[in-house]
Amino acid sequence: MARTRTRPPSSPSRPPRRGGRRSSGRVSQRARGRAEGHSPEYAELPETLEDNPWERPPGKVRRVWRFLTHNVTITVVGIAAILVAMVFVIPEWMGPGEPPKAADGGAFSTNDMLARLSSSSMDPVAAGVIAQAKKNAYEEQQRQLRLLKEKAKRDAKARAQLKLQQERERLAKSNPSAAQNKAWGKRMNALKGWGGCWDSLETLWEHESSWDEHATNPSSGAYGIPQALPPDKLADAGPDWKTSSPTQIAWGLAYIKARYHDPCGAWSWWSAHHWY
Structure with missing residues:
Protein backbone atom coordinates (compact mmCIF):
# COMPACT_ATOMS: atom_id res chain seq x y z
CA MET A 1 0.00 0.00 0.00
CA ALA A 2 1.37 3.36 -1.02
CA ARG A 3 2.14 6.01 1.67
CA THR A 4 -0.18 8.97 1.69
CA ARG A 5 1.29 12.49 2.21
CA THR A 6 -0.86 14.76 4.29
CA ARG A 7 -0.55 18.47 4.21
CA PRO A 8 -2.26 21.22 6.23
CA PRO A 9 -4.66 23.36 4.35
CA SER A 10 -3.46 26.66 3.11
CA SER A 11 -4.02 29.76 5.20
CA PRO A 12 -7.25 31.50 4.28
CA SER A 13 -5.35 34.83 4.16
CA ARG A 14 -3.09 33.62 1.32
CA PRO A 15 -4.41 34.95 -1.96
CA PRO A 16 -5.79 32.39 -4.31
CA ARG A 17 -3.68 31.27 -7.17
CA ARG A 18 -4.15 33.26 -10.30
CA GLY A 19 -4.12 31.67 -13.60
CA GLY A 20 -1.64 32.53 -16.24
CA ARG A 21 1.79 31.11 -16.82
CA ARG A 22 2.28 27.43 -16.51
CA SER A 23 5.45 26.02 -15.17
CA SER A 24 7.74 25.39 -18.09
CA GLY A 25 8.64 21.71 -18.23
CA ARG A 26 7.87 21.05 -14.57
CA VAL A 27 5.16 18.79 -13.16
CA SER A 28 3.21 20.21 -10.23
CA GLN A 29 2.88 18.36 -6.96
CA ARG A 30 -0.82 17.84 -7.54
CA ALA A 31 -0.22 16.30 -10.96
CA ARG A 32 2.35 13.93 -9.49
CA GLY A 33 -0.17 12.93 -6.80
CA ARG A 34 -2.77 12.09 -9.38
CA ALA A 35 -0.32 10.09 -11.40
CA GLU A 36 0.79 8.11 -8.35
CA GLY A 37 -2.79 7.42 -7.28
CA HIS A 38 -2.79 9.49 -4.12
CA SER A 39 -5.91 10.34 -2.26
CA PRO A 40 -8.27 12.92 -3.68
CA GLU A 41 -7.86 15.10 -0.58
CA TYR A 42 -4.22 15.51 -1.33
CA ALA A 43 -4.91 16.02 -4.99
CA GLU A 44 -7.27 18.92 -4.30
CA LEU A 45 -4.84 20.86 -2.10
CA PRO A 46 -4.11 24.26 -3.60
CA GLU A 47 -0.60 25.02 -4.77
CA THR A 48 1.52 27.64 -2.98
CA LEU A 49 4.43 29.79 -4.00
CA GLU A 50 6.64 27.20 -2.36
CA ASP A 51 5.28 24.55 -4.68
CA ASN A 52 5.76 26.76 -7.76
CA PRO A 53 8.73 29.16 -7.38
CA TRP A 54 8.06 30.57 -10.83
CA GLU A 55 4.77 32.04 -9.77
CA ARG A 56 4.83 35.89 -9.92
CA PRO A 57 4.19 37.83 -6.66
CA PRO A 58 1.14 40.05 -6.43
CA GLY A 59 1.27 43.42 -8.25
CA LYS A 60 1.82 45.64 -5.15
CA VAL A 61 4.66 43.51 -3.82
CA ARG A 62 6.23 43.43 -7.27
CA ARG A 63 6.18 47.23 -7.51
CA VAL A 64 7.77 47.59 -4.05
CA TRP A 65 10.50 45.10 -4.93
CA ARG A 66 11.18 46.86 -8.21
CA PHE A 67 11.48 50.23 -6.39
CA LEU A 68 13.88 48.82 -3.79
CA THR A 69 16.14 47.21 -6.39
CA HIS A 70 16.21 50.23 -8.71
CA ASN A 71 19.68 51.77 -9.39
CA VAL A 72 18.59 55.24 -8.31
CA THR A 73 17.25 53.93 -4.98
CA ILE A 74 20.47 52.03 -4.29
CA THR A 75 22.58 55.13 -5.13
CA VAL A 76 20.53 57.43 -2.87
CA VAL A 77 20.69 54.97 0.02
CA GLY A 78 24.45 54.61 -0.42
CA ILE A 79 25.05 58.38 -0.40
CA ALA A 80 22.86 58.79 2.68
CA ALA A 81 24.82 56.07 4.47
CA ILE A 82 28.13 57.78 3.65
CA LEU A 83 26.85 61.15 4.93
CA VAL A 84 25.61 59.59 8.16
CA ALA A 85 28.98 57.93 8.65
CA MET A 86 30.83 61.20 8.06
CA VAL A 87 28.64 63.16 10.49
CA PHE A 88 28.17 60.67 13.33
CA VAL A 89 30.40 57.64 13.04
CA ILE A 90 33.81 58.94 11.87
CA PRO A 91 34.12 61.92 14.32
CA GLU A 92 33.29 59.70 17.27
CA TRP A 93 35.72 57.04 16.08
CA MET A 94 38.58 59.46 15.50
CA GLY A 95 37.90 61.47 18.65
CA PRO A 96 38.33 65.23 19.19
CA GLY A 97 42.09 64.94 19.72
CA GLU A 98 44.23 67.31 21.72
CA PRO A 99 44.15 70.99 20.77
CA PRO A 100 47.50 72.64 20.06
CA LYS A 101 48.92 74.36 23.10
CA ALA A 102 49.29 77.65 21.28
CA ALA A 103 45.57 77.67 20.51
CA ASP A 104 44.36 76.45 23.86
CA GLY A 105 44.26 79.19 26.46
CA GLY A 106 44.31 76.65 29.26
CA ALA A 107 47.26 74.63 27.95
CA PHE A 108 49.64 76.45 30.29
CA SER A 109 48.78 76.53 33.92
CA THR A 110 49.63 79.41 36.21
CA ASN A 111 52.59 77.48 37.57
CA ASP A 112 53.87 76.84 34.04
CA MET A 113 53.68 80.52 33.19
CA LEU A 114 55.39 81.51 36.43
CA ALA A 115 58.12 78.99 35.73
CA ARG A 116 58.72 80.45 32.28
CA LEU A 117 58.80 83.98 33.69
CA SER A 118 61.29 82.94 36.32
CA SER A 119 63.56 81.19 33.84
CA SER A 120 63.61 84.26 31.55
CA SER A 121 64.48 86.81 34.25
CA MET A 122 67.35 89.20 33.48
CA ASP A 123 69.55 91.25 35.74
CA PRO A 124 70.29 94.95 35.10
CA VAL A 125 73.86 94.25 33.99
CA ALA A 126 72.76 91.89 31.22
CA ALA A 127 70.03 94.32 30.16
CA GLY A 128 72.61 97.10 30.07
CA VAL A 129 74.87 95.06 27.78
CA ILE A 130 72.00 94.46 25.37
CA ALA A 131 71.01 98.13 25.45
CA GLN A 132 74.60 99.20 24.75
CA ALA A 133 74.78 96.82 21.81
CA LYS A 134 71.56 98.24 20.41
CA LYS A 135 72.89 101.79 20.90
CA ASN A 136 76.15 100.94 19.11
CA ALA A 137 74.24 99.40 16.21
CA TYR A 138 72.06 102.50 15.89
CA GLU A 139 75.02 104.89 16.02
CA GLU A 140 76.88 102.87 13.42
CA GLN A 141 73.83 102.95 11.17
CA GLN A 142 73.60 106.72 11.53
CA ARG A 143 77.34 107.12 10.86
CA GLN A 144 77.09 105.10 7.66
CA LEU A 145 74.11 107.21 6.63
CA ARG A 146 76.05 110.46 7.22
CA LEU A 147 78.98 109.14 5.22
CA LEU A 148 76.69 108.35 2.31
CA LYS A 149 75.12 111.82 2.45
CA GLU A 150 78.51 113.52 2.66
CA LYS A 151 79.80 111.50 -0.25
CA ALA A 152 76.75 112.48 -2.29
CA LYS A 153 77.39 116.15 -1.46
CA ARG A 154 81.07 115.85 -2.32
CA ASP A 155 80.24 114.19 -5.60
CA ALA A 156 77.69 116.89 -6.43
CA LYS A 157 80.14 119.62 -5.46
CA ALA A 158 82.92 118.00 -7.46
CA ARG A 159 80.68 117.79 -10.49
CA ALA A 160 79.70 121.45 -10.09
CA GLN A 161 83.32 122.53 -9.72
CA LEU A 162 84.33 120.49 -12.74
CA LYS A 163 81.56 122.00 -14.79
CA LEU A 164 82.54 125.52 -13.66
CA GLN A 165 86.21 124.88 -14.41
CA GLN A 166 85.37 123.59 -17.85
CA GLU A 167 83.26 126.67 -18.49
CA ARG A 168 86.04 128.97 -17.32
CA GLU A 169 88.53 127.22 -19.56
CA ARG A 170 86.17 127.52 -22.46
CA LEU A 171 85.71 131.23 -21.82
CA ALA A 172 89.45 131.74 -21.45
CA LYS A 173 90.08 130.06 -24.77
Whole structure:
Protein backbone atom coordinates (compact mmCIF):
# COMPACT_ATOMS: atom_id res chain seq x y z
CA MET A 1 0.00 0.00 0.00
CA ALA A 2 1.37 3.36 -1.02
CA ARG A 3 2.14 6.01 1.67
CA THR A 4 -0.18 8.97 1.69
CA ARG A 5 1.29 12.49 2.21
CA THR A 6 -0.86 14.76 4.29
CA ARG A 7 -0.55 18.47 4.21
CA PRO A 8 -2.26 21.22 6.23
CA PRO A 9 -4.66 23.36 4.35
CA SER A 10 -3.46 26.66 3.11
CA SER A 11 -4.02 29.76 5.20
CA PRO A 12 -7.25 31.50 4.28
CA SER A 13 -5.35 34.83 4.16
CA ARG A 14 -3.09 33.62 1.32
CA PRO A 15 -4.41 34.95 -1.96
CA PRO A 16 -5.79 32.39 -4.31
CA ARG A 17 -3.68 31.27 -7.17
CA ARG A 18 -4.15 33.26 -10.30
CA GLY A 19 -4.12 31.67 -13.60
CA GLY A 20 -1.64 32.53 -16.24
CA ARG A 21 1.79 31.11 -16.82
CA ARG A 22 2.28 27.43 -16.51
CA SER A 23 5.45 26.02 -15.17
CA SER A 24 7.74 25.39 -18.09
CA GLY A 25 8.64 21.71 -18.23
CA ARG A 26 7.87 21.05 -14.57
CA VAL A 27 5.16 18.79 -13.16
CA SER A 28 3.21 20.21 -10.23
CA GLN A 29 2.88 18.36 -6.96
CA ARG A 30 -0.82 17.84 -7.54
CA ALA A 31 -0.22 16.30 -10.96
CA ARG A 32 2.35 13.93 -9.49
CA GLY A 33 -0.17 12.93 -6.80
CA ARG A 34 -2.77 12.09 -9.38
CA ALA A 35 -0.32 10.09 -11.40
CA GLU A 36 0.79 8.11 -8.35
CA GLY A 37 -2.79 7.42 -7.28
CA HIS A 38 -2.79 9.49 -4.12
CA SER A 39 -5.91 10.34 -2.26
CA PRO A 40 -8.27 12.92 -3.68
CA GLU A 41 -7.86 15.10 -0.58
CA TYR A 42 -4.22 15.51 -1.33
CA ALA A 43 -4.91 16.02 -4.99
CA GLU A 44 -7.27 18.92 -4.30
CA LEU A 45 -4.84 20.86 -2.10
CA PRO A 46 -4.11 24.26 -3.60
CA GLU A 47 -0.60 25.02 -4.77
CA THR A 48 1.52 27.64 -2.98
CA LEU A 49 4.43 29.79 -4.00
CA GLU A 50 6.64 27.20 -2.36
CA ASP A 51 5.28 24.55 -4.68
CA ASN A 52 5.76 26.76 -7.76
CA PRO A 53 8.73 29.16 -7.38
CA TRP A 54 8.06 30.57 -10.83
CA GLU A 55 4.77 32.04 -9.77
CA ARG A 56 4.83 35.89 -9.92
CA PRO A 57 4.19 37.83 -6.66
CA PRO A 58 1.14 40.05 -6.43
CA GLY A 59 1.27 43.42 -8.25
CA LYS A 60 1.82 45.64 -5.15
CA VAL A 61 4.66 43.51 -3.82
CA ARG A 62 6.23 43.43 -7.27
CA ARG A 63 6.18 47.23 -7.51
CA VAL A 64 7.77 47.59 -4.05
CA TRP A 65 10.50 45.10 -4.93
CA ARG A 66 11.18 46.86 -8.21
CA PHE A 67 11.48 50.23 -6.39
CA LEU A 68 13.88 48.82 -3.79
CA THR A 69 16.14 47.21 -6.39
CA HIS A 70 16.21 50.23 -8.71
CA ASN A 71 19.68 51.77 -9.39
CA VAL A 72 18.59 55.24 -8.31
CA THR A 73 17.25 53.93 -4.98
CA ILE A 74 20.47 52.03 -4.29
CA THR A 75 22.58 55.13 -5.13
CA VAL A 76 20.53 57.43 -2.87
CA VAL A 77 20.69 54.97 0.02
CA GLY A 78 24.45 54.61 -0.42
CA ILE A 79 25.05 58.38 -0.40
CA ALA A 80 22.86 58.79 2.68
CA ALA A 81 24.82 56.07 4.47
CA ILE A 82 28.13 57.78 3.65
CA LEU A 83 26.85 61.15 4.93
CA VAL A 84 25.61 59.59 8.16
CA ALA A 85 28.98 57.93 8.65
CA MET A 86 30.83 61.20 8.06
CA VAL A 87 28.64 63.16 10.49
CA PHE A 88 28.17 60.67 13.33
CA VAL A 89 30.40 57.64 13.04
CA ILE A 90 33.81 58.94 11.87
CA PRO A 91 34.12 61.92 14.32
CA GLU A 92 33.29 59.70 17.27
CA TRP A 93 35.72 57.04 16.08
CA MET A 94 38.58 59.46 15.50
CA GLY A 95 37.90 61.47 18.65
CA PRO A 96 38.33 65.23 19.19
CA GLY A 97 42.09 64.94 19.72
CA GLU A 98 44.23 67.31 21.72
CA PRO A 99 44.15 70.99 20.77
CA PRO A 100 47.50 72.64 20.06
CA LYS A 101 48.92 74.36 23.10
CA ALA A 102 49.29 77.65 21.28
CA ALA A 103 45.57 77.67 20.51
CA ASP A 104 44.36 76.45 23.86
CA GLY A 105 44.26 79.19 26.46
CA GLY A 106 44.31 76.65 29.26
CA ALA A 107 47.26 74.63 27.95
CA PHE A 108 49.64 76.45 30.29
CA SER A 109 48.78 76.53 33.92
CA THR A 110 49.63 79.41 36.21
CA ASN A 111 52.59 77.48 37.57
CA ASP A 112 53.87 76.84 34.04
CA MET A 113 53.68 80.52 33.19
CA LEU A 114 55.39 81.51 36.43
CA ALA A 115 58.12 78.99 35.73
CA ARG A 116 58.72 80.45 32.28
CA LEU A 117 58.80 83.98 33.69
CA SER A 118 61.29 82.94 36.32
CA SER A 119 63.56 81.19 33.84
CA SER A 120 63.61 84.26 31.55
CA SER A 121 64.48 86.81 34.25
CA MET A 122 67.35 89.20 33.48
CA ASP A 123 69.55 91.25 35.74
CA PRO A 124 70.29 94.95 35.10
CA VAL A 125 73.86 94.25 33.99
CA ALA A 126 72.76 91.89 31.22
CA ALA A 127 70.03 94.32 30.16
CA GLY A 128 72.61 97.10 30.07
CA VAL A 129 74.87 95.06 27.78
CA ILE A 130 72.00 94.46 25.37
CA ALA A 131 71.01 98.13 25.45
CA GLN A 132 74.60 99.20 24.75
CA ALA A 133 74.78 96.82 21.81
CA LYS A 134 71.56 98.24 20.41
CA LYS A 135 72.89 101.79 20.90
CA ASN A 136 76.15 100.94 19.11
CA ALA A 137 74.24 99.40 16.21
CA TYR A 138 72.06 102.50 15.89
CA GLU A 139 75.02 104.89 16.02
CA GLU A 140 76.88 102.87 13.42
CA GLN A 141 73.83 102.95 11.17
CA GLN A 142 73.60 106.72 11.53
CA ARG A 143 77.34 107.12 10.86
CA GLN A 144 77.09 105.10 7.66
CA LEU A 145 74.11 107.21 6.63
CA ARG A 146 76.05 110.46 7.22
CA LEU A 147 78.98 109.14 5.22
CA LEU A 148 76.69 108.35 2.31
CA LYS A 149 75.12 111.82 2.45
CA GLU A 150 78.51 113.52 2.66
CA LYS A 151 79.80 111.50 -0.25
CA ALA A 152 76.75 112.48 -2.29
CA LYS A 153 77.39 116.15 -1.46
CA ARG A 154 81.07 115.85 -2.32
CA ASP A 155 80.24 114.19 -5.60
CA ALA A 156 77.69 116.89 -6.43
CA LYS A 157 80.14 119.62 -5.46
CA ALA A 158 82.92 118.00 -7.46
CA ARG A 159 80.68 117.79 -10.49
CA ALA A 160 79.70 121.45 -10.09
CA GLN A 161 83.32 122.53 -9.72
CA LEU A 162 84.33 120.49 -12.74
CA LYS A 163 81.56 122.00 -14.79
CA LEU A 164 82.54 125.52 -13.66
CA GLN A 165 86.21 124.88 -14.41
CA GLN A 166 85.37 123.59 -17.85
CA GLU A 167 83.26 126.67 -18.49
CA ARG A 168 86.04 128.97 -17.32
CA GLU A 169 88.53 127.22 -19.56
CA ARG A 170 86.17 127.52 -22.46
CA LEU A 171 85.71 131.23 -21.82
CA ALA A 172 89.45 131.74 -21.45
CA LYS A 173 90.08 130.06 -24.77
CA SER A 174 87.25 131.80 -26.55
CA ASN A 175 88.21 135.31 -25.33
CA PRO A 176 84.57 136.36 -24.71
CA SER A 177 83.30 139.71 -25.80
CA ALA A 178 82.12 142.49 -23.50
CA ALA A 179 78.51 141.52 -24.23
CA GLN A 180 79.18 137.97 -23.11
CA ASN A 181 80.89 139.22 -19.96
CA LYS A 182 77.90 141.44 -19.22
CA ALA A 183 75.59 138.46 -19.62
CA TRP A 184 77.63 136.60 -17.01
CA GLY A 185 77.62 139.67 -14.77
CA LYS A 186 73.85 140.06 -14.99
CA ARG A 187 73.20 136.45 -14.12
CA MET A 188 75.61 136.37 -11.19
CA ASN A 189 74.34 139.73 -9.92
CA ALA A 190 70.77 138.36 -9.93
CA LEU A 191 71.95 135.27 -8.03
CA LYS A 192 73.20 137.58 -5.30
CA GLY A 193 69.73 139.10 -5.07
CA TRP A 194 70.71 142.40 -6.59
CA GLY A 195 68.58 142.42 -9.71
CA GLY A 196 67.38 145.94 -8.95
CA CYS A 197 70.98 147.24 -8.97
CA TRP A 198 71.98 145.79 -12.36
CA ASP A 199 72.07 149.18 -14.09
CA SER A 200 74.42 150.53 -11.41
CA LEU A 201 76.78 147.54 -11.78
CA GLU A 202 76.75 147.69 -15.55
CA THR A 203 77.63 151.42 -15.52
CA LEU A 204 80.25 151.02 -12.77
CA TRP A 205 82.30 148.37 -14.54
CA GLU A 206 81.77 150.01 -17.90
CA HIS A 207 83.71 152.97 -16.49
CA GLU A 208 86.31 150.74 -14.81
CA SER A 209 87.19 148.23 -17.55
CA SER A 210 84.58 148.32 -20.33
CA TRP A 211 83.84 144.74 -19.22
CA ASP A 212 87.18 143.47 -20.56
CA GLU A 213 88.69 140.65 -18.53
CA HIS A 214 92.18 141.65 -19.68
CA ALA A 215 91.84 145.37 -18.92
CA THR A 216 94.88 146.82 -17.07
CA ASN A 217 95.23 150.30 -15.54
CA PRO A 218 98.59 151.61 -16.79
CA SER A 219 99.16 153.85 -13.76
CA SER A 220 97.95 151.74 -10.82
CA GLY A 221 98.22 148.24 -12.25
CA ALA A 222 94.57 147.39 -11.41
CA TYR A 223 93.46 144.40 -13.48
CA GLY A 224 90.36 142.73 -14.86
CA ILE A 225 86.67 143.59 -15.08
CA PRO A 226 86.39 144.83 -11.44
CA GLN A 227 89.91 146.37 -11.53
CA ALA A 228 91.37 144.52 -8.59
CA LEU A 229 94.42 146.03 -6.88
CA PRO A 230 96.77 144.34 -6.56
CA PRO A 231 95.73 142.04 -9.44
CA ASP A 232 96.59 138.78 -7.66
CA LYS A 233 93.80 139.44 -5.18
CA LEU A 234 91.55 137.93 -7.86
CA ALA A 235 93.14 134.57 -7.03
CA ASP A 236 90.88 134.41 -3.96
CA ALA A 237 88.02 133.52 -6.33
CA GLY A 238 89.93 131.01 -8.43
CA PRO A 239 93.29 130.12 -9.94
CA ASP A 240 92.13 131.11 -13.43
CA TRP A 241 91.66 134.74 -12.40
CA LYS A 242 93.74 136.08 -15.29
CA THR A 243 91.46 134.77 -18.05
CA SER A 244 88.11 133.75 -16.51
CA SER A 245 85.32 136.33 -16.59
CA PRO A 246 83.12 134.50 -14.00
CA THR A 247 86.04 134.34 -11.56
CA GLN A 248 86.71 138.07 -11.86
CA ILE A 249 82.98 138.88 -11.56
CA ALA A 250 82.62 136.70 -8.47
CA TRP A 251 85.56 138.50 -6.81
CA GLY A 252 84.18 141.93 -7.75
CA LEU A 253 80.71 141.17 -6.31
CA ALA A 254 82.27 139.91 -3.07
CA TYR A 255 84.31 143.14 -2.80
CA ILE A 256 81.23 145.30 -3.41
CA LYS A 257 79.20 143.46 -0.75
CA ALA A 258 81.95 143.79 1.85
CA ARG A 259 82.60 147.47 1.11
CA TYR A 260 79.35 149.03 -0.25
CA HIS A 261 76.62 146.49 0.55
CA ASP A 262 75.39 146.30 -3.08
CA PRO A 263 76.13 147.73 -6.57
CA CYS A 264 73.76 150.64 -5.97
CA GLY A 265 75.93 151.79 -3.06
CA ALA A 266 79.14 151.22 -5.03
CA TRP A 267 77.92 153.30 -7.98
CA SER A 268 76.82 156.07 -5.62
CA TRP A 269 80.32 156.17 -4.10
CA TRP A 270 81.99 156.05 -7.50
CA SER A 271 79.82 158.93 -8.73
CA ALA A 272 81.12 161.09 -5.89
CA HIS A 273 84.78 159.98 -5.86
CA HIS A 274 85.42 158.32 -9.28
CA TRP A 275 86.91 155.30 -7.67
CA TYR A 276 85.40 152.61 -5.47
